[in-house]
Amino acid sequence: MRIGILGSGLMGSKLGTIWARAGHKVTFSYSRNEQKLEKLAREAGKNAIAGTRARAVKDADALLLAIHWSRLEDVLKQAGNLSGKVIVSCSIPMNKNDSELVVAHTSSGLEELSKRIPKAHVVGAFNTVPSEVLFAVFKNRSRSKRPSLVYCGDSKGKRTAAKLIRDAGFEPVDAGPLQIASYTEPFTLLVAQLAYEGKGGPELAYRFEHFKS
Numbered sequence: 639m640r641i642g643i644l645g646s647g648l649m650g651s652k653l654g655t656i657w658a659r660a661g662h663k664v665t666f667s668y669s670r671n672e673q674k675l676e677k678l679a680r681e682a683g684k685n686a687i688a689g690t691r692a693r694a695v696k697d698a699d700a701l702l703l704a705i706h707w708s709r710l711e712d713v714l715k716q717a718g719n720l721s722g723k724v725i726v727s728c729s730i731p732m733n734k735n736d737s738e739l740v741v742a743h744t745s746s747g748l749e750e751l752s753k754r755i756p757k758a759h760v761v762g763a764f765n766t767v768p769s770e771v772l773f774a775v776f777k778n779r780s781r782s783k784r785p786s787l788v789y790c791g792d793s794k795g796k797r798t799a800a801k802l803i804r805d806a807g808f809e810p811v812d813a814g815p816l817q818i819a820s821y822t823e824p825f826t827l828l829v830a831q832l833a834y835e836g837k838g839g840p841e842l843a844y845r846f847e848h849f850k851s
């Protein structure tokens with residue numbers, strides 16, 4: 639696939655590199671530092687280039703949205719026409735100092751995004767995973783027991799996203815339509831808070847069970 643990375647920070651740079659190394663054609667875009675984009679592309683190998691937002695979007699089969707929520711308007715302004723595109727978003731709708739969700743309970747960032755770009759195929763994925771673990775998971779991708787990754791969203795977008803999730807080394811778990819994001823996004827906040835408590839902080843264990851009626 640041709641993948642445009644919108645936001646080449648912790649998440650965008652790691653996932654973009656992983657996908658380039660898995661054989662996809664990747665364009666890194668949206669950093670304040672163009673040299674950083676060039677360096678990223680060099681390090682990711684022959685399948686990666688650095689480009690503008692518009693270049694990352696043009697001809698892309700899928701886009702990764704990996705920006706701070708406060709940058710959304712700015713990214714959309716220069717990205718060009720996103721209608722019909724598959725957009726995989728790991729962006730969590732947080733306020734500027736990352737202390738609270740700005741969209742929650744009755745809606746979600748993912749639903750708001752799909753309203754902003756009505757004809758795009760929006761999927762939420764990777765937002766439950768801290769960026770630090772992405773390369774370790776990718777390295778172990780041939781193991782039969784892979785870590786699961788929950789995703790939700792538009793059904794056409796989900797077919798593309800499932801492939802990208804597998805190529806990053808996870809087993810995709812389809813949690814349902816866009817509306818499920820109003821449950822998964824608050825959960826990502828909890829995971830992030832516990833993950834960054836540091837040594838001696840609480841550990842999080844979670845388990846999903848299937849109840850037969």
Ligand SMILES: NC(=O)c1ccc[n+]([C@@H]2O[C@H](COP(=O)([O-])OP(=O)(O)OC[C@H]3O[C@@H](n4cnc5c(N)ncnc54)[C@H](OP(=O)(O)O)[C@@H]3O)[C@@H](O)[C@H]2O)c1
Nearest residue numbers: 645646647648649669670704705706728729730765768769
């Ligand atoms: N980090 C994680 O572990 C993690 C996990 C799950 C979900 N998320 C979510 O994923 C999204 C991206 O997170 P991240 O950690 O990858 O963020 P990040 O490292 O801050 O990356 C954001 C990217 O946006 C770029 N950007 C361009 N213009 C900007 C401006 N004016 N101000 C600020 N940034 C600008 C940054 O540029 P520069 O290259 O110049 O910095 C950077 O490339 C967020 O919504 C976050 O909540 C993160």
